[in-house]
Amino acid sequence: xxxxxxxxxxxxxxxxxxxxxxxxxxxxxxxxxxxxxxxxxxxxxxxxxxxxxxxxxxxxxxxxxxxxxxxxxxxxxxxxxxxxxxxxxxxxxxxxxxxxxxxxxxxxxxxxxxxxxxxxxxxxxxxxxxxxxxxxxxxxxxxxxxxxxxxxxxxxxxxxxxxxxxxxxxxxxxxxxxxxxxxxxxxxxxxxxxxxxxxxxxxxxxxxxxxxxxxxxxxxxxxxxxxxxxxxxxxxxxxxxxxxxxxxxxxxxxxxxxxxxxxxxxxxxxxxxxxxxxxxxxxxxxxxxxxxxxxxxxxxxxxxxxxxxxxxxxx
Amino acid sequence: xxxxxxxxxxxxxxxxxxxxxxxxxxxxxxxxxxxxxxxxxxxxxxxxxxxxxxxxxxxxxxxxxxxxxxxxxxxxxxxxxxxxxxxxxxxxxxxxxxxxxxxxxxxxxxxxxxxxxxxxxxxxxxxxxxxxxxxxxxxxxxxxxxxxxxxxxxxxxxxxxxxxxxxxxxxxxxxxxxxxxxxxxxxxxxxxxxxxxxxxxxxxxxxxxxxxxxxxxxxxxxxxxxxxxxxxxxxxxxxxxxxxxxxxxxxxxxxxxxxxxxxxxxxxxxxxxxxxxxxxxxxxxxxxxxxx
Numbered sequence: 040x041x042x043x044x045x046x047x048x049x050x051x052x053x054x055x056x057x058x059x060x061x062x063x064x065x066x067x068x069x070x071x072x073x074x075x076x077x078x079x080x081x082x083x084x085x086x087x088x089x090x091x092x093x094x095x096x097x098x099x100x101x102x103x104x105x106x107x108x109x110x111x112x113x114x115x116x117x118x119x120x121x122x123x124x125x126x127x128x129x130x131x132x133x134x135x136x137x138x139x140x141x142x143x144x145x146x147x148x149x150x151x152x153x154x155x156x157x158x159x160x161x162x163x164x165x166x167x168x169x170x171x172x173x174x175x176x177x178x179x180x181x182x183x184x185x186x187x188x189x190x191x192x193x194x195x196x197x198x199x200x201x202x203x204x205x206x207x208x209x210x211x212x213x214x215x216x217x218x219x220x221x222x223x224x225x226x227x228x229x230x231x232x233x234x235x236x237x238x239x240x241x242x243x244x245x246x247x248x249x250x251x252x253x254x255x256x257x258x259x260x261x262x263x264x265x266x267x268x269x270x271x272x273x274x275x276x277x278x279x280x281x282x283x284x285x286x287x288x289x290x291x292x293x294x295x296x297x298x299x300x301x302x303x304x305x306x307x308x309x310x311x312x313x314x315x316x317x318x319x320x321x322x323x324x325x326x327x328x329x330x331x332x333x334x335x336x337x338x339x340x341x342x343x344x345x346x347x348x349x350x351x352x353x354x
Numbered sequence: 355x356x357x358x359x360x361x362x363x364x365x366x367x368x369x370x371x372x373x374x375x376x377x378x379x380x381x382x383x384x385x386x387x388x389x390x391x392x393x394x395x396x397x398x399x400x401x402x403x404x405x406x407x408x409x410x411x412x413x414x415x416x417x418x419x420x421x422x423x424x425x426x427x428x429x430x431x432x433x434x435x436x437x438x439x440x441x442x443x444x445x446x447x448x449x450x451x452x453x454x455x456x457x458x459x460x461x462x463x464x465x466x467x468x469x470x471x472x473x474x475x476x477x478x479x480x481x482x483x484x485x486x487x488x489x490x491x492x493x494x495x496x497x498x499x500x501x502x503x504x505x506x507x508x509x510x511x512x513x514x515x516x517x518x519x520x521x522x523x524x525x526x527x528x529x530x531x532x533x534x535x536x537x538x539x540x541x542x543x544x545x546x547x548x549x550x551x552x553x554x555x556x557x558x559x560x561x562x563x564x565x566x567x568x569x570x571x572x573x574x575x576x577x578x579x580x581x582x583x584x585x586x587x588x589x590x591x592x593x594x595x596x597x598x599x600x601x602x603x604x605x606x607x608x609x610x611x612x613x614x615x616x617x618x619x620x621x622x623x624x625x626x627x628x629x630x631x632x633x634x635x636x637x638x639x640x641x642x643x644x645x646x
Contacts, residue, residue: 094450141633147449148392152587153632156625159580163622278576281457288454320465328440328458331451 083255092228097158103275105260131257177271291339359491372605378582387529397579399557433554590638
């Protein structure tokens, strides 16, 4: 982590854990837990789109695979949730590997379409595999998590639990992006051929980062399933994949902080827009369009260049 | 119903819905060819076409013929405004930004459709009689013949335009090399706007003709759009003959799959075909075998 990022990280971590001290309202805690889960899902995709330059439109499918695998295993087969979460992540990695093998050979639009189609197929399977998944009406009765004898059944406990993991993942990814692997990914984003010539194992890196992104989405999905205890296919449809891409791009493609900001912004925005009722969809679309057209570097990019300006003004 | 009659019936159903996929795919290709943009709002054109037809014909009581042209004009206008306001001002935006902009536009259009027409499904009376025609043991809705006929007409008109008119040739030149096109004195910017207009018009027509069979509601666009993309991919992106063939093929296969195997998985089957084509022959069945 760079010095600047480390400072931001410490401030952010303190702010997060101070939040429940200041605000104990159940509603706000719930929103913040969902924000944390969305940060996990978004971070995975930021690595893939922002750093490796591969546009995937099926993040919701892996989010769903994580949620449904742990949900089904723990409710229908009585498996300990911790083991089923590990299994969910493992399964997501396997699926990502076997999808990525042919799909990541495709570029640009073709990869986008392949992942979009895959996302639709997975969502249909959630709906149609009624005996296991509960079909369109959903899977109910997913058990809550228990950690060292403490059941994580209050929002406060779950908040601390989820954000602990989120901060861990942020730290890990910040270090990863500054490592040899991170530089390799940025190189292959610019030009796969040039990176390959320079000795970056292009195909392997792409698959690995795709699996990493899918694993993070599955982890988010598993946390989501054990928090809300009822899951249904709409939470994991293609539209959510697009929302995640929105979070990544509007937050700021090339910044790890971008996906954090994006997840905050686009999780809280629909909550705020509920006041607009029928006009909420149009307003959401317009805000998204505005950010895309006038802030091409995303919100994090605006903050970054703003801070540089402030620095220059003082020096 | 005998097996042969059932097969015939499924074939007709498949061709009907396949015609709509083909039209969406053609609209998608026309925009892709001039801008390299994958237009996610293509399905929204279809929805707005269908819903505005209902408004002009059923609610305002205008005649079928007049409502048809007003509705198509309206969707064409939507296409033009969309391009002028969002795509035109940008200079060399990255791929992901363009895709997301079209998604943002599709969200806005969906929201506007919801405000204007509400969340219910709306019916539209068929162009001619609602009585099914019996052919060889199968029952065909006259509207299905309208769908197939009008799709054929649209394809023929487009083929004529792209082959033999100056505007069509300019559009094709744009698809091959935009810079060279400008050097030849063609207004490339106007061609891009035109491609959105044509695309909107085709989407509008598709929505108008399918609504009497399937009804129409504000959030139908996404699925129609994605199916159209699949057809475009299977046929080879940018290849309009491919789009028609693949659209019909997907429609027919989907219909047979629903009839004989499982109706729940029919959409999954259509996407599976697309994935297989992408993995095995990414240039599309009728496309050139190269991807970049």
